[in-house]
Amino acid sequence: MKISARARSIPPSVVFELGARVSELKRAGENVVSLGAGQPDFPSPREAVEAAQAFLESGQVGYTPASGIPELRAAAAELVSRVAGCSYEPSQVVVTSGAKEALALAIASACDPGEEVLLPAPGWLSYAPMCLAVDAVPVPVAGDPERGFRWNPDDLAAAITPATRALVVNSPSNPTGLVYTRDELAAIAQVCIDHDLLLISDEIYWPFVYEGRFSSPAALPGMAERTVVINGLSKSHSMTGWRIGFLAAPEDMAKAAGSLKSHLTSNAATPSQHAALAALAAGDAHAEMMTVAFTRRRQLALDALAAMPDVHLEAPGGAFYVFPRVDAYYGKHASGSIQGSVELSAALLEHVRLAVVPGAAFGEDRCVRLSIAAADEVLADGLERMASFLASLRQGAPAGPSC
Ligand SMILES: Cc1ncc(COP(=O)(O)O)c(C=O)c1O
Structure with missing residues:
Protein backbone atom coordinates (compact mmCIF):
# COMPACT_ATOMS: atom_id res chain seq x y z
CA MET A 1 0.00 0.00 0.00
CA LYS A 2 1.24 3.50 -0.74
CA ILE A 3 2.11 5.37 2.44
CA SER A 4 2.42 9.17 2.22
CA ALA A 5 5.91 10.65 2.27
CA ARG A 6 4.80 12.58 5.36
CA ALA A 7 3.86 9.43 7.28
CA ARG A 8 6.99 7.65 6.08
CA SER A 9 9.13 10.48 7.44
CA ILE A 10 7.86 9.90 10.99
CA PRO A 11 9.28 6.90 12.87
CA PRO A 12 7.36 5.48 15.87
CA SER A 13 8.10 6.89 19.33
CA VAL A 14 11.21 5.18 20.73
CA VAL A 15 9.73 5.37 24.24
CA PHE A 16 6.58 3.48 23.25
CA GLU A 17 8.65 0.91 21.32
CA LEU A 18 10.87 0.40 24.35
CA GLY A 19 7.78 0.02 26.55
CA ALA A 20 6.46 -2.70 24.26
CA ARG A 21 9.80 -4.57 24.38
CA VAL A 22 9.90 -4.34 28.20
CA SER A 23 6.33 -5.71 28.44
CA GLU A 24 7.27 -8.55 26.10
CA LEU A 25 10.29 -9.47 28.24
CA LYS A 26 8.26 -9.27 31.45
CA ARG A 27 5.56 -11.50 29.93
CA ALA A 28 8.31 -14.00 29.14
CA GLY A 29 9.20 -14.03 32.87
CA GLU A 30 12.35 -11.88 32.64
CA ASN A 31 13.37 -9.72 35.59
CA VAL A 32 13.50 -6.34 33.84
CA VAL A 33 14.02 -2.97 35.52
CA SER A 34 12.44 -0.21 33.47
CA LEU A 35 13.69 3.32 33.93
CA GLY A 36 12.43 4.12 30.45
CA ALA A 37 8.86 5.34 30.74
CA GLY A 38 8.10 8.97 31.51
CA GLN A 39 5.30 8.40 33.95
CA PRO A 40 4.95 8.63 37.73
CA ASP A 41 4.81 5.27 39.48
CA PHE A 42 2.12 6.54 41.88
CA PRO A 43 -1.59 5.74 41.45
CA SER A 44 -3.90 8.50 40.24
CA PRO A 45 -5.60 10.56 42.98
CA ARG A 46 -8.43 8.70 44.69
CA GLU A 47 -10.76 11.66 44.02
CA ALA A 48 -10.22 11.21 40.27
CA VAL A 49 -10.92 7.48 40.34
CA GLU A 50 -14.08 7.93 42.43
CA ALA A 51 -15.39 10.72 40.21
CA ALA A 52 -14.88 8.62 37.09
CA GLN A 53 -16.59 5.64 38.71
CA ALA A 54 -19.56 7.74 39.79
CA PHE A 55 -19.81 9.28 36.34
CA LEU A 56 -19.71 5.89 34.63
CA GLU A 57 -22.44 4.64 36.99
CA SER A 58 -24.69 7.39 35.67
CA GLY A 59 -24.50 5.75 32.27
CA GLN A 60 -24.61 9.13 30.51
CA GLY A 283 -5.52 20.67 44.85
CA ASP A 284 -1.77 20.16 44.72
CA ALA A 285 -1.27 17.66 47.56
CA HIS A 286 -0.74 14.76 45.16
CA ALA A 287 1.94 16.62 43.21
CA GLU A 288 3.60 17.72 46.45
CA MET A 289 3.72 14.14 47.70
CA MET A 290 5.36 13.02 44.45
CA THR A 291 7.83 15.91 44.52
CA VAL A 292 9.04 14.77 47.96
CA ALA A 293 9.61 11.25 46.58
CA PHE A 294 11.30 12.50 43.38
CA THR A 295 13.59 14.78 45.40
CA ARG A 296 14.79 11.76 47.40
CA ARG A 297 15.19 9.60 44.29
CA ARG A 298 16.99 12.33 42.39
CA GLN A 299 19.59 12.38 45.16
CA LEU A 300 19.80 8.58 45.08
CA ALA A 301 20.43 8.72 41.31
CA LEU A 302 22.94 11.58 41.59
CA ASP A 303 24.95 9.69 44.23
CA ALA A 304 24.92 6.42 42.28
CA LEU A 305 25.87 8.06 38.97
CA ALA A 306 28.62 10.13 40.62
CA ALA A 307 30.20 6.84 41.74
CA MET A 308 30.33 5.50 38.16
CA PRO A 309 33.69 6.34 36.58
CA ASP A 310 33.54 8.50 33.43
CA VAL A 311 29.82 9.19 33.76
CA HIS A 312 29.05 12.92 33.83
CA LEU A 313 25.83 14.42 35.02
CA GLU A 314 24.63 17.91 35.74
CA ALA A 315 21.99 17.70 38.48
CA PRO A 316 18.56 18.20 36.89
CA GLY A 317 16.76 21.30 38.19
CA GLY A 318 13.35 19.76 37.55
CA ALA A 319 11.15 17.10 35.87
CA PHE A 320 11.81 13.44 36.79
CA TYR A 321 14.73 12.30 34.67
CA VAL A 322 18.48 12.16 34.79
CA PHE A 323 20.38 12.52 31.52
CA PRO A 324 23.98 11.45 32.16
CA ARG A 325 26.76 11.61 29.60
CA VAL A 326 28.04 8.10 28.97
CA ASP A 327 29.97 8.53 25.73
CA ALA A 328 33.26 7.60 27.41
CA TYR A 329 31.97 4.04 27.14
CA TYR A 330 31.35 4.11 23.40
CA GLY A 331 33.72 1.87 21.47
CA LYS A 332 34.46 -0.11 24.64
CA HIS A 333 32.38 -3.26 24.05
CA ALA A 334 34.55 -6.29 23.35
CA SER A 335 32.86 -6.77 19.99
CA GLY A 336 33.07 -3.06 19.24
CA SER A 337 29.30 -2.98 18.84
CA ILE A 338 28.57 -0.12 21.27
CA GLN A 339 29.13 2.96 19.18
CA GLY A 340 26.47 5.24 20.59
CA SER A 341 23.49 5.63 22.92
CA VAL A 342 21.24 3.34 20.86
CA GLU A 343 23.68 0.42 21.10
CA LEU A 344 24.46 1.14 24.77
CA SER A 345 20.75 1.17 25.67
CA ALA A 346 20.20 -2.05 23.70
CA ALA A 347 23.17 -3.68 25.48
CA LEU A 348 21.87 -2.60 28.91
CA LEU A 349 18.56 -4.29 28.12
CA GLU A 350 20.19 -7.36 26.66
CA HIS A 351 22.86 -7.98 29.29
CA VAL A 352 21.47 -6.63 32.58
CA ARG A 353 17.79 -6.22 31.72
CA LEU A 354 17.77 -2.48 32.35
CA ALA A 355 15.59 -0.29 30.10
CA VAL A 356 16.77 3.30 29.53
CA VAL A 357 16.08 5.60 26.59
CA PRO A 358 18.95 6.40 24.20
CA GLY A 359 19.87 10.09 24.17
CA ALA A 360 19.89 9.96 20.38
CA ALA A 361 16.07 9.89 20.51
CA PHE A 362 16.25 13.37 22.07
CA GLY A 363 19.01 14.63 19.76
CA GLU A 364 21.97 14.05 22.14
CA ASP A 365 23.80 10.82 21.42
CA ARG A 366 26.32 11.29 24.24
CA CYS A 367 23.65 10.70 26.90
CA VAL A 368 21.02 8.20 28.00
CA ARG A 369 17.82 9.09 29.86
CA LEU A 370 16.80 7.36 33.07
CA SER A 371 13.46 8.06 34.70
CA ILE A 372 13.55 8.55 38.47
CA ALA A 373 9.77 8.02 38.61
CA ALA A 374 10.25 4.49 39.88
CA ALA A 375 10.11 3.09 43.43
CA ASP A 376 13.34 3.71 45.40
CA GLU A 377 14.29 0.04 45.40
CA VAL A 378 13.58 -0.32 41.66
CA LEU A 379 15.65 2.76 40.92
CA ALA A 380 18.49 1.52 43.15
CA ASP A 381 18.38 -1.89 41.43
CA GLY A 382 18.47 -0.23 37.99
CA LEU A 383 21.41 1.97 38.92
CA GLU A 384 23.30 -1.04 40.28
CA ARG A 385 22.70 -2.89 37.03
CA MET A 386 24.01 0.08 35.08
CA ALA A 387 27.08 0.35 37.32
CA SER A 388 27.87 -3.34 36.93
CA PHE A 389 27.44 -3.23 33.17
CA LEU A 390 29.67 -0.18 32.79
CA ALA A 391 32.26 -1.86 35.04
CA SER A 392 32.19 -4.89 32.77
CA LEU A 393 32.75 -2.64 29.76
CA ARG A 394 35.76 -1.09 31.48
CA GLN A 395 37.09 -4.59 32.04
CA GLY A 396 36.47 -5.50 28.41
CA ALA A 397 33.50 -7.85 28.60
CA PRO A 398 29.83 -7.25 29.26
CA ALA A 399 28.49 -8.67 32.53
CA GLY A 400 25.38 -10.54 33.41
CA PRO A 401 23.04 -12.82 31.55
CA SER A 402 22.90 -12.49 27.81
CA CYS A 403 19.75 -13.39 25.93
C1 LIG B 1 7.80 17.36 27.60
C2 LIG B 1 6.54 16.61 27.41
N1 LIG B 1 5.49 17.23 26.89
C3 LIG B 1 4.33 16.60 26.67
C4 LIG B 1 4.18 15.27 27.01
C5 LIG B 1 2.87 14.59 26.72
O1 LIG B 1 2.09 14.44 27.83
P1 LIG B 1 0.69 13.67 27.77
O2 LIG B 1 0.94 12.29 28.24
O3 LIG B 1 -0.21 14.46 28.65
O4 LIG B 1 0.23 13.69 26.35
C6 LIG B 1 5.24 14.58 27.57
C7 LIG B 1 5.11 13.14 27.90
O5 LIG B 1 6.04 12.43 28.12
C8 LIG B 1 6.45 15.26 27.79
O6 LIG B 1 7.51 14.65 28.35
Whole structure:
Protein backbone atom coordinates (compact mmCIF):
# COMPACT_ATOMS: atom_id res chain seq x y z
CA MET A 1 0.00 0.00 0.00
CA LYS A 2 1.24 3.50 -0.74
CA ILE A 3 2.11 5.37 2.44
CA SER A 4 2.42 9.17 2.22
CA ALA A 5 5.91 10.65 2.27
CA ARG A 6 4.80 12.58 5.36
CA ALA A 7 3.86 9.43 7.28
CA ARG A 8 6.99 7.65 6.08
CA SER A 9 9.13 10.48 7.44
CA ILE A 10 7.86 9.90 10.99
CA PRO A 11 9.28 6.90 12.87
CA PRO A 12 7.36 5.48 15.87
CA SER A 13 8.10 6.89 19.33
CA VAL A 14 11.21 5.18 20.73
CA VAL A 15 9.73 5.37 24.24
CA PHE A 16 6.58 3.48 23.25
CA GLU A 17 8.65 0.91 21.32
CA LEU A 18 10.87 0.40 24.35
CA GLY A 19 7.78 0.02 26.55
CA ALA A 20 6.46 -2.70 24.26
CA ARG A 21 9.80 -4.57 24.38
CA VAL A 22 9.90 -4.34 28.20
CA SER A 23 6.33 -5.71 28.44
CA GLU A 24 7.27 -8.55 26.10
CA LEU A 25 10.29 -9.47 28.24
CA LYS A 26 8.26 -9.27 31.45
CA ARG A 27 5.56 -11.50 29.93
CA ALA A 28 8.31 -14.00 29.14
CA GLY A 29 9.20 -14.03 32.87
CA GLU A 30 12.35 -11.88 32.64
CA ASN A 31 13.37 -9.72 35.59
CA VAL A 32 13.50 -6.34 33.84
CA VAL A 33 14.02 -2.97 35.52
CA SER A 34 12.44 -0.21 33.47
CA LEU A 35 13.69 3.32 33.93
CA GLY A 36 12.43 4.12 30.45
CA ALA A 37 8.86 5.34 30.74
CA GLY A 38 8.10 8.97 31.51
CA GLN A 39 5.30 8.40 33.95
CA PRO A 40 4.95 8.63 37.73
CA ASP A 41 4.81 5.27 39.48
CA PHE A 42 2.12 6.54 41.88
CA PRO A 43 -1.59 5.74 41.45
CA SER A 44 -3.90 8.50 40.24
CA PRO A 45 -5.60 10.56 42.98
CA ARG A 46 -8.43 8.70 44.69
CA GLU A 47 -10.76 11.66 44.02
CA ALA A 48 -10.22 11.21 40.27
CA VAL A 49 -10.92 7.48 40.34
CA GLU A 50 -14.08 7.93 42.43
CA ALA A 51 -15.39 10.72 40.21
CA ALA A 52 -14.88 8.62 37.09
CA GLN A 53 -16.59 5.64 38.71
CA ALA A 54 -19.56 7.74 39.79
CA PHE A 55 -19.81 9.28 36.34
CA LEU A 56 -19.71 5.89 34.63
CA GLU A 57 -22.44 4.64 36.99
CA SER A 58 -24.69 7.39 35.67
CA GLY A 59 -24.50 5.75 32.27
CA GLN A 60 -24.61 9.13 30.51
CA VAL A 61 -21.31 8.78 28.70
CA GLY A 62 -21.95 10.95 25.69
CA TYR A 63 -20.04 13.53 23.71
CA THR A 64 -19.19 16.82 25.36
CA PRO A 65 -18.35 20.11 23.62
CA ALA A 66 -15.14 19.48 21.64
CA SER A 67 -13.13 21.91 23.76
CA GLY A 68 -14.27 20.30 27.00
CA ILE A 69 -17.04 20.56 29.60
CA PRO A 70 -17.41 24.17 30.81
CA GLU A 71 -16.56 23.26 34.42
CA LEU A 72 -13.26 21.68 33.40
CA ARG A 73 -12.36 24.53 31.06
CA ALA A 74 -12.93 26.87 33.99
CA ALA A 75 -10.88 24.74 36.40
CA ALA A 76 -8.10 24.41 33.82
CA ALA A 77 -8.12 28.17 33.21
CA GLU A 78 -7.71 28.62 36.95
CA LEU A 79 -4.83 26.13 37.11
CA VAL A 80 -2.99 27.50 34.09
CA SER A 81 -3.48 31.08 35.34
CA ARG A 82 -2.09 30.17 38.76
CA VAL A 83 0.86 28.16 37.42
CA ALA A 84 1.79 30.51 34.59
CA GLY A 85 1.12 33.64 36.63
CA CYS A 86 -1.22 35.40 34.21
CA SER A 87 -4.94 35.42 33.67
CA TYR A 88 -6.85 33.08 31.33
CA GLU A 89 -10.60 32.91 30.75
CA PRO A 90 -12.26 29.50 30.22
CA SER A 91 -12.89 30.52 26.60
CA GLN A 92 -9.11 30.63 26.10
CA VAL A 93 -8.70 26.99 27.15
CA VAL A 94 -9.09 23.80 25.12
CA VAL A 95 -9.22 20.50 27.02
CA THR A 96 -7.31 17.92 24.98
CA SER A 97 -6.44 14.22 24.90
CA GLY A 98 -3.23 14.67 26.85
CA ALA A 99 -0.69 17.46 26.53
CA LYS A 100 0.45 15.74 23.34
CA GLU A 101 -2.73 16.67 21.52
CA ALA A 102 -2.54 20.20 22.93
CA LEU A 103 0.97 20.57 21.46
CA ALA A 104 -0.05 19.08 18.12
CA LEU A 105 -3.06 21.40 17.92
CA ALA A 106 -0.95 24.43 18.82
CA ILE A 107 1.56 23.64 16.08
CA ALA A 108 -1.17 22.86 13.54
CA SER A 109 -3.05 26.05 14.41
CA ALA A 110 0.06 28.23 14.22
CA CYS A 111 1.99 26.92 11.22
CA ASP A 112 1.43 26.89 7.51
CA PRO A 113 3.35 24.36 5.39
CA GLY A 114 7.03 25.22 5.17
CA GLU A 115 7.04 27.41 8.27
CA GLU A 116 9.77 26.66 10.77
CA VAL A 117 9.53 25.86 14.47
CA LEU A 118 12.63 26.21 16.66
CA LEU A 119 12.93 23.28 19.05
CA PRO A 120 15.11 22.62 22.09
CA ALA A 121 17.99 20.22 21.39
CA PRO A 122 18.23 18.01 23.24
CA GLY A 123 14.48 18.04 23.59
CA TRP A 124 11.39 15.90 23.89
CA LEU A 125 11.15 13.50 20.99
CA SER A 126 7.61 14.22 19.76
CA TYR A 127 7.98 17.93 18.96
CA ALA A 128 9.66 17.33 15.57
CA PRO A 129 7.18 14.64 14.37
CA MET A 130 4.31 16.96 15.35
CA CYS A 131 5.77 19.61 13.04
CA LEU A 132 6.33 17.12 10.22
CA ALA A 133 2.74 15.88 10.54
CA VAL A 134 1.50 19.31 9.37
CA ASP A 135 4.33 19.95 6.89
CA ALA A 136 5.97 22.49 9.18
CA VAL A 137 9.76 22.32 9.48
CA PRO A 138 11.34 21.40 12.82
CA VAL A 139 14.58 23.29 13.46
CA PRO A 140 16.50 21.93 16.47
CA VAL A 141 18.60 24.60 18.16
CA ALA A 142 21.35 23.15 20.34
CA GLY A 143 21.53 24.23 23.96
CA ASP A 144 24.90 24.81 25.59
CA PRO A 145 26.07 21.47 27.11
CA GLU A 146 28.29 23.40 29.53
CA ARG A 147 25.22 25.24 30.89
CA GLY A 148 22.77 22.39 31.33
CA PHE A 149 21.75 22.65 27.65
CA ARG A 150 20.36 26.17 28.11
CA TRP A 151 19.70 28.10 24.94
CA ASN A 152 22.01 30.95 24.26
CA PRO A 153 19.68 33.72 22.94
CA ASP A 154 22.27 34.59 20.25
CA ASP A 155 22.15 31.01 18.91
CA LEU A 156 18.38 31.24 18.92
CA ALA A 157 18.40 34.52 17.00
CA ALA A 158 20.93 33.07 14.52
CA ALA A 159 18.56 30.17 13.73
CA ILE A 160 15.72 32.51 12.75
CA THR A 161 14.85 32.85 9.07
CA PRO A 162 11.96 34.62 7.31
CA ALA A 163 10.10 31.27 7.56
CA THR A 164 10.38 30.97 11.36
CA ARG A 165 6.93 31.01 12.95
CA ALA A 166 7.31 29.69 16.49
CA LEU A 167 9.59 28.25 19.12
CA VAL A 168 8.99 25.68 21.82
CA VAL A 169 10.23 26.12 25.39
CA ASN A 170 9.99 23.15 27.75
CA SER A 171 10.91 24.10 31.31
CA PRO A 172 11.34 21.91 33.34
CA SER A 173 12.71 19.94 30.43
CA ASN A 174 12.37 16.36 29.35
CA PRO A 175 15.04 14.94 29.06
CA THR A 176 17.58 17.36 30.57
CA GLY A 177 15.74 18.63 33.67
CA LEU A 178 16.72 22.17 32.70
CA VAL A 179 14.67 24.83 34.51
CA TYR A 180 14.96 28.31 33.03
CA THR A 181 15.04 31.29 35.38
CA ARG A 182 12.72 34.23 34.83
CA ASP A 183 15.61 36.30 33.47
CA GLU A 184 16.64 33.58 31.03
CA LEU A 185 13.04 33.32 29.84
CA ALA A 186 12.93 37.09 29.47
CA ALA A 187 15.90 36.91 27.07
CA ILE A 188 14.15 34.20 25.02
CA ALA A 189 10.90 36.20 25.12
CA GLN A 190 12.73 39.24 23.75
CA VAL A 191 13.87 37.17 20.76
CA CYS A 192 10.21 36.24 20.16
CA ILE A 193 9.11 39.85 20.38
CA ASP A 194 11.94 41.12 18.15
CA HIS A 195 11.15 38.52 15.46
CA ASP A 196 7.37 38.34 15.91
CA LEU A 197 7.36 34.65 16.90
CA LEU A 198 4.83 32.58 18.76
CA LEU A 199 6.15 30.86 21.90
CA ILE A 200 4.74 27.45 22.79
CA SER A 201 5.48 26.85 26.47
CA ASP A 202 5.26 23.20 27.49
CA GLU A 203 4.77 23.39 31.27
CA ILE A 204 3.73 19.79 31.87
CA TYR A 205 6.45 19.20 34.53
CA TRP A 206 5.72 22.42 36.45
CA PRO A 207 5.37 20.96 39.99
CA PHE A 208 8.65 19.05 39.87
CA VAL A 209 11.32 21.67 40.55
CA TYR A 210 14.30 20.89 42.83
CA GLU A 211 16.51 23.91 42.25
CA GLY A 212 15.26 27.45 41.70
CA ARG A 213 11.59 27.97 40.99
CA PHE A 214 9.19 27.50 38.12
CA SER A 215 8.55 30.49 35.83
CA SER A 216 6.38 30.77 32.75
CA PRO A 217 7.22 32.99 29.78
CA ALA A 218 3.49 33.76 29.46
CA ALA A 219 3.73 36.01 32.53
CA LEU A 220 6.43 38.22 31.02
CA PRO A 221 5.50 41.65 29.66
CA GLY A 222 4.12 41.47 26.12
CA MET A 223 4.13 37.66 26.04
CA ALA A 224 0.60 36.49 26.95
CA GLU A 225 -0.60 37.57 23.49
CA ARG A 226 2.10 35.52 21.74
CA THR A 227 2.27 32.46 23.98
CA VAL A 228 0.39 29.16 23.96
CA VAL A 229 0.69 27.45 27.34
CA ILE A 230 0.57 23.66 27.38
CA ASN A 231 -0.29 21.82 30.57
CA GLY A 232 -2.21 18.77 31.77
CA LEU A 233 -2.66 16.19 34.47
CA SER A 234 -0.52 13.33 33.13
CA LYS A 235 2.55 14.15 35.20
CA SER A 236 1.35 16.49 37.97
CA HIS A 237 -1.50 14.17 38.98
CA SER A 238 -0.07 10.84 37.88
CA MET A 239 -2.85 10.48 35.30
CA THR A 240 -0.98 9.53 32.11
CA GLY A 241 -3.53 7.00 30.89
CA TRP A 242 -6.57 9.23 31.40
CA ARG A 243 -5.33 11.46 28.58
CA ILE A 244 -6.22 14.93 29.80
CA GLY A 245 -4.21 17.99 28.78
CA PHE A 246 -4.91 21.66 28.16
CA LEU A 247 -3.83 24.49 25.98
CA ALA A 248 -4.36 28.09 26.99
CA ALA A 249 -3.91 30.73 24.34
CA PRO A 250 -5.12 34.04 22.97
CA GLU A 251 -8.82 33.62 22.18
CA ASP A 252 -8.48 33.38 18.38
CA MET A 253 -5.83 30.66 18.67
CA ALA A 254 -7.88 28.71 21.23
CA LYS A 255 -10.90 28.92 18.91
CA ALA A 256 -8.87 27.68 15.94
CA ALA A 257 -7.43 24.80 17.96
CA GLY A 258 -10.90 23.89 19.27
CA SER A 259 -12.29 23.92 15.76
CA LEU A 260 -9.51 21.62 14.49
CA LYS A 261 -10.08 19.33 17.44
CA SER A 262 -13.80 19.13 16.75
CA HIS A 263 -12.98 17.47 13.42
CA LEU A 264 -9.96 15.40 14.39
CA THR A 265 -10.83 13.77 17.73
CA SER A 266 -13.94 15.48 19.19
CA ASN A 267 -13.83 15.85 22.98
CA ALA A 268 -11.28 14.33 25.35
CA ALA A 269 -12.77 11.16 26.91
CA THR A 270 -15.82 12.19 28.91
CA PRO A 271 -15.18 10.08 32.08
CA SER A 272 -11.60 11.38 32.11
CA GLN A 273 -12.83 14.96 32.02
CA HIS A 274 -14.90 14.33 35.15
CA ALA A 275 -11.95 12.61 36.81
CA ALA A 276 -9.72 15.58 35.93
CA LEU A 277 -12.23 18.01 37.39
CA ALA A 278 -12.16 16.11 40.71
CA ALA A 279 -8.36 15.87 40.64
CA LEU A 280 -8.04 19.63 40.14
CA ALA A 281 -10.56 20.32 42.90
CA ALA A 282 -8.41 18.20 45.24
CA GLY A 283 -5.52 20.67 44.85
CA ASP A 284 -1.77 20.16 44.72
CA ALA A 285 -1.27 17.66 47.56
CA HIS A 286 -0.74 14.76 45.16
CA ALA A 287 1.94 16.62 43.21
CA GLU A 288 3.60 17.72 46.45
CA MET A 289 3.72 14.14 47.70
CA MET A 290 5.36 13.02 44.45
CA THR A 291 7.83 15.91 44.52
CA VAL A 292 9.04 14.77 47.96
CA ALA A 293 9.61 11.25 46.58
CA PHE A 294 11.30 12.50 43.38
CA THR A 295 13.59 14.78 45.40
CA ARG A 296 14.79 11.76 47.40
CA ARG A 297 15.19 9.60 44.29
CA ARG A 298 16.99 12.33 42.39
CA GLN A 299 19.59 12.38 45.16
CA LEU A 300 19.80 8.58 45.08
CA ALA A 301 20.43 8.72 41.31
CA LEU A 302 22.94 11.58 41.59
CA ASP A 303 24.95 9.69 44.23
CA ALA A 304 24.92 6.42 42.28
CA LEU A 305 25.87 8.06 38.97
CA ALA A 306 28.62 10.13 40.62
CA ALA A 307 30.20 6.84 41.74
CA MET A 308 30.33 5.50 38.16
CA PRO A 309 33.69 6.34 36.58
CA ASP A 310 33.54 8.50 33.43
CA VAL A 311 29.82 9.19 33.76
CA HIS A 312 29.05 12.92 33.83
CA LEU A 313 25.83 14.42 35.02
CA GLU A 314 24.63 17.91 35.74
CA ALA A 315 21.99 17.70 38.48
CA PRO A 316 18.56 18.20 36.89
CA GLY A 317 16.76 21.30 38.19
CA GLY A 318 13.35 19.76 37.55
CA ALA A 319 11.15 17.10 35.87
CA PHE A 320 11.81 13.44 36.79
CA TYR A 321 14.73 12.30 34.67
CA VAL A 322 18.48 12.16 34.79
CA PHE A 323 20.38 12.52 31.52
CA PRO A 324 23.98 11.45 32.16
CA ARG A 325 26.76 11.61 29.60
CA VAL A 326 28.04 8.10 28.97
CA ASP A 327 29.97 8.53 25.73
CA ALA A 328 33.26 7.60 27.41
CA TYR A 329 31.97 4.04 27.14
CA TYR A 330 31.35 4.11 23.40
CA GLY A 331 33.72 1.87 21.47
CA LYS A 332 34.46 -0.11 24.64
CA HIS A 333 32.38 -3.26 24.05
CA ALA A 334 34.55 -6.29 23.35
CA SER A 335 32.86 -6.77 19.99
CA GLY A 336 33.07 -3.06 19.24
CA SER A 337 29.30 -2.98 18.84
CA ILE A 338 28.57 -0.12 21.27
CA GLN A 339 29.13 2.96 19.18
CA GLY A 340 26.47 5.24 20.59
CA SER A 341 23.49 5.63 22.92
CA VAL A 342 21.24 3.34 20.86
CA GLU A 343 23.68 0.42 21.10
CA LEU A 344 24.46 1.14 24.77
CA SER A 345 20.75 1.17 25.67
CA ALA A 346 20.20 -2.05 23.70
CA ALA A 347 23.17 -3.68 25.48
CA LEU A 348 21.87 -2.60 28.91
CA LEU A 349 18.56 -4.29 28.12
CA GLU A 350 20.19 -7.36 26.66
CA HIS A 351 22.86 -7.98 29.29
CA VAL A 352 21.47 -6.63 32.58
CA ARG A 353 17.79 -6.22 31.72
CA LEU A 354 17.77 -2.48 32.35
CA ALA A 355 15.59 -0.29 30.10
CA VAL A 356 16.77 3.30 29.53
CA VAL A 357 16.08 5.60 26.59
CA PRO A 358 18.95 6.40 24.20
CA GLY A 359 19.87 10.09 24.17
CA ALA A 360 19.89 9.96 20.38
CA ALA A 361 16.07 9.89 20.51
CA PHE A 362 16.25 13.37 22.07
CA GLY A 363 19.01 14.63 19.76
CA GLU A 364 21.97 14.05 22.14
CA ASP A 365 23.80 10.82 21.42
CA ARG A 366 26.32 11.29 24.24
CA CYS A 367 23.65 10.70 26.90
CA VAL A 368 21.02 8.20 28.00
CA ARG A 369 17.82 9.09 29.86
CA LEU A 370 16.80 7.36 33.07
CA SER A 371 13.46 8.06 34.70
CA ILE A 372 13.55 8.55 38.47
CA ALA A 373 9.77 8.02 38.61
CA ALA A 374 10.25 4.49 39.88
CA ALA A 375 10.11 3.09 43.43
CA ASP A 376 13.34 3.71 45.40
CA GLU A 377 14.29 0.04 45.40
CA VAL A 378 13.58 -0.32 41.66
CA LEU A 379 15.65 2.76 40.92
CA ALA A 380 18.49 1.52 43.15
CA ASP A 381 18.38 -1.89 41.43
CA GLY A 382 18.47 -0.23 37.99
CA LEU A 383 21.41 1.97 38.92
CA GLU A 384 23.30 -1.04 40.28
CA ARG A 385 22.70 -2.89 37.03
CA MET A 386 24.01 0.08 35.08
CA ALA A 387 27.08 0.35 37.32
CA SER A 388 27.87 -3.34 36.93
CA PHE A 389 27.44 -3.23 33.17
CA LEU A 390 29.67 -0.18 32.79
CA ALA A 391 32.26 -1.86 35.04
CA SER A 392 32.19 -4.89 32.77
CA LEU A 393 32.75 -2.64 29.76
CA ARG A 394 35.76 -1.09 31.48
CA GLN A 395 37.09 -4.59 32.04
CA GLY A 396 36.47 -5.50 28.41
CA ALA A 397 33.50 -7.85 28.60
CA PRO A 398 29.83 -7.25 29.26
CA ALA A 399 28.49 -8.67 32.53
CA GLY A 400 25.38 -10.54 33.41
CA PRO A 401 23.04 -12.82 31.55
CA SER A 402 22.90 -12.49 27.81
CA CYS A 403 19.75 -13.39 25.93
C1 LIG B 1 7.80 17.36 27.60
C2 LIG B 1 6.54 16.61 27.41
N1 LIG B 1 5.49 17.23 26.89
C3 LIG B 1 4.33 16.60 26.67
C4 LIG B 1 4.18 15.27 27.01
C5 LIG B 1 2.87 14.59 26.72
O1 LIG B 1 2.09 14.44 27.83
P1 LIG B 1 0.69 13.67 27.77
O2 LIG B 1 0.94 12.29 28.24
O3 LIG B 1 -0.21 14.46 28.65
O4 LIG B 1 0.23 13.69 26.35
C6 LIG B 1 5.24 14.58 27.57
C7 LIG B 1 5.11 13.14 27.90
O5 LIG B 1 6.04 12.43 28.12
C8 LIG B 1 6.45 15.26 27.79
O6 LIG B 1 7.51 14.65 28.35
